[in-house]
Amino acid sequence: MKTTKDADSTVSEARQVVAEIAEVAEAPAPPRVTISPAGNGEQYMYFTERDIDRILENLDGLRERVFPKVLGDDGSDIRSSQHFPSVCLIGLGRCGSNIALDVASLVYNARKFYLNEFSSQEKPANEQRPTSWIRSNLRLAPSRAAKPVFLIEPLVMLGDLDKDIEGRIRFSRKTEKSGFLSDYSKMKIMDLSEVHAGGAGNAPILGQYLAKIILNKDTQRFSNADWKFIHSYLIDSCGIKANQSRLYFYIFSAGGGTGSGMASEFGLAQQFAYMSKTFETKAEESNDDNRDHSFVFEPIFTSGICILPNISDQRIEMSEALHINAGRLLCKYLAEEWDFSYNFDNEETGEESVMRRIRPWNAMMLISNDIMRYAEESDGGNIQNIDVNAMERHANQYISQQIFNILTAQAVTTDYDQNYFRRAGIDIGETIRLDANDLFMSLAGPVAVAYAESVVAEQAPPTTTDKFKVFEKEQPKLNIDDLFFRSIDLPHFNKATQAIEGISLLPIESKRYRAALEQYKKSNFDASELSDLHFFKNCSSVVSIVSLPKDYKLSYMDLNRLKSHLNSLFPNTTLKRYALVIxxxxxxxxxxxxxxxxxxxxxxxxxxxxxxxRCFARDQYRYDDSLDNAMLDFIVSEEFDEELIEAMLNEHENPAKILDTNWYAIKPMYEKKYRELINDKDKFVSINDIRLSRESVKKAIKYLREIYRHRVGKTRVISLNDYSGKD
Structure with a gap:
């Protein structure tokens, strides 16, 4: 699409898309096109910079702020040739920004230890468990000082609708002596206070609407100079050679207002810009020097990392707003995932069809705060007295473990320290990577994580005198059965490794799941009963990442045993992928x-x-269990009764049901803000337009029905030799 510019400025026009594209007569400049998602009045009007020269300028501006100044042999600044990290963490809201900050802090401290050549090996008395896990996992113990470490430093973007986000971050880190905040230049704070500075009031629809204002507004008209650099990196440049980042993790709490509302909008804007480029066959007008940086089709993988609220604590009433907020996010995501993955009734393949099927992320990883409560209980804590800070700390560690392992599984050589391979003596041919395309093809929709780790003995090379050491004590062998069991167990602390192990979301209620696991273990890991849970039975694909110390060789028998466990517990997977990281x-x-x-x-x-x-049901269905039972019937019944859905639910969600104030007084206040900040009548979006509709609920149920019915046929040997034909 050709770039159009205003006569009195160099601002690129925002790309817009509409549900029905009319025939367009030839004209000097292409008209605006608008696309609205099927079944919803909402329109995508995200601003996307179309000028490749300006995008490259903005990326260079971000490089200057991210990378330290480095002079080449000729004295010139060579920052423009430095690659962005392959991974970016986007922390949104208070919870998301805190977790992303902690992950970056852990990696920074690990790198600092390494670059100081482990000169300080004494463990601080006040060291937190997450730091202890990183320290041990990165071989920072004195006896292992010469071993390799993983040194990727992700780019970290932090965003909140709180004006004092920078002050909050600095205050929370005031006791640190590592210099993380001043030294970690790859962390950038998205200052969004000129749009809104007072939070979202624990209402995700307000967080979503404010995010639309931010993302629909021309970046050149922001007073904050850094925003256009961040926008070009996150939104405009996905898929071009000048931006080497390929994995994006959006970290947020599902139960809040800011993170829950903003995260999916940021994800949709990124996907919208990326998918728009795939339909552009005409080269952008640009300088000859910049043509090599135009769009190339390289898959990116984006994932939400969603922290779900507690629901199993008996002290918590199920009517709390954070449960409603989380449910809204899940309903919205399933509806979008249904459109993208399964809703192909018309078999349309053109731009208009694809562009109204976008989803915010390729996958959404689910981590329950209840999980962190079980981990604290297993460590001797009183489950009734766990505070929010303790659960957030455990969530930080659990997420950092998972991100760490996914990063190692896909990392490219440019992500490692330049001396990594030389010092490690690693043959990269021995590793099996999971690149962005592997994840893109393997992970979709809601995702849970199972995790465990074991200390293994270092394997020394055999010597000629080994045959005489008949009385030497044999090194302990890896128990692959126990490792796999611990990965799917209720969350617990591994005291040997300081890791939080277990599954991130329980398949069923904890007491029932604990009993099912006990039976599984007593039966010598016979999964015939455990695999009958829908959590395992209806799983469509699994991705397993095995990370090994450099000197450890995983035996063929152990690997085969692991595959056997996966096959028996997940009987209907169509795809299994493995990554081996050494x-x-x-x-x-x-x-x-x-x-x-x-x-x-x-x-x-x-x-x-x-x-x-709470937000859709008609009055007579809000207070009894008739809707609860009907929802289960909608999933399991052979025929989907859409007429009953329409009888039980109103046409649109009612945001007032989670606010203790007058919704109709709030609505015009935010719409006035939109009109003032985006002074374009054609781009106005009413807050009513972003309400979820009854169609969204239907799509979410259709997605659940699809997964509930997932089965695979088994491959059998076909032979003509014994075939006698039909009788």
């Missing part, structure tokens, strides 16, 4: 990503039904 950690770890079926877990269904019941 030399990135001190311990042997197993990460298994469980795809799509987590939407059939008790927690997931409880949250989504809580939202529908």
């Amino acid at each position: 030399g990135a950690s001190a311990n042997l770890s197993l990460t298994t990503l469980i795809v799509k079926s987590p939407c059939l877990s008790d927690d997931f269904l409880t949250l989504i039904v809580a939202f529908i019941k």
Whole structure:
């Protein structure tokens, strides 16, 4: 699409898209095109910079702020040739920004230890457990000082609708002596206060609307000079050679207002810009020097990392707003995922069809705060007295573990320290990578994580005198059965490795799941009963990441045993992918990503039904269990009764049901803000337009029905030799 510019400025026009594209007569400049998602009045009007020269200028501006100044042999600044990290963490809201900040802090401290050549080996008395895990996992112990470490430093973007986000971050880190905040230049704070400075009031629809204002507004008209650099990196430049980042993780709390509302809008804007480029066959007008930086089709992988609220604590009433907020996010995501992955009734393949099927992320990883409560209980804590800070700290560690392992599984050589391979003596041919395309093809929809790790003995090379050491004590062998069991167990602390192990979202209620696991273990890991849970039975694909110490060789028997466990517990997977990472950690770890079926877990269904019941149900269905039972019937029944849905639910969600104030007084205040900040009548979006509709609920149920019915046929040997034909 050709770039158009205003006569009195150099601002590129925002790309817009409409549900029905009329025939367009030839004209000097292309008209605006608008696309609205099917079944919803909402329109995508995200601003996307179309000028490749300006995008490159903005990326260079970000490089100057991210990379330290480096002079080449001729004295020139060579920052423009430095690559962005392959991974970016986007922390949104208070919870998301805190977790992203902690992950970056852990990696920074690990790198600092390494670059100081482990000169300080004494463990600080006040060291937190997450730091202890990173320290041990990166081989920072004195006896392992010469071993390799993983040194990727992700780009970190932090965003909140709180004016004092920078002050909050600095205050929370005031006791640190590592200099992280001043030294970690790859962390950038998205100052959004000129749009809104007072938070979203725990209402995700307000967070979503404010995010639309931010993302629909021309970046050149922001007073904050850094925003256009960040926008070009996150939104405009995905898929061009000048931006080497390929993995994006959006970290947020589902139960809040800012993170829950903003995260999906930022994800949709990024996907919208990326997908728009795939339909552009005409080269952009640009300088000859910049033509090589134009769009190239390289898949990016984006994932939400969603922290779900507690729901199993008996002290918590199920009517709390955070459950409703989380249910809204899950309902919205399933509806978008249904459109993208399964809704092909018309078999349309053109731009208009694809552009109204976009989803915010390729996958959404689910981590329950209840999980962190079980981990604290296993460590001797009183589950009734765990505070929010403790649970957030555990969530930080659990997420950092999973991101760490996914990063190691896909990292390219440019992500490592230049001396990494030389010092490690690693043959990169021995590793099996999961690049962005592997993740793109393997992970979709809701995803749960199973994780465990074990300390393994270092394997010394055999010597000629080994045959005489008949009385030497044999080194302990890896128990692959125990490792796999711990990965799917209820969350717990591994005291040997300081890791939080277990599954991130329980398939069923904790007491029932604990009993099912006990039976599984007593039966010598016979999965015939455990695999009958929908969480395992309806899983469509799994991704397993095995990380090994450099000197450890995983035996063929152990690997075969692991595959046997996966096959028996997940009988209907159509795709299993494995990544083997060597030399990135001190311990042997197993990460298994469980795809799509987590939407059939008790927690997931409880949250989504809580939202529908509170914000959609007609009065007579809001206070009894008739809607609860009907939702289960909608999923399992052979025929989907859409007429009953229409009888039980109103046409649109009612945001007033989670606010203790007058919604109709709030609405015009925010719409006035939109009109003032985006002074273009053609781009106005009413807050009514972003309400979820009854169609969204239907699509979410259709997605659940699809996953509930997932089965695969088994391959059997076909032979003509014994075939006698039809009788």
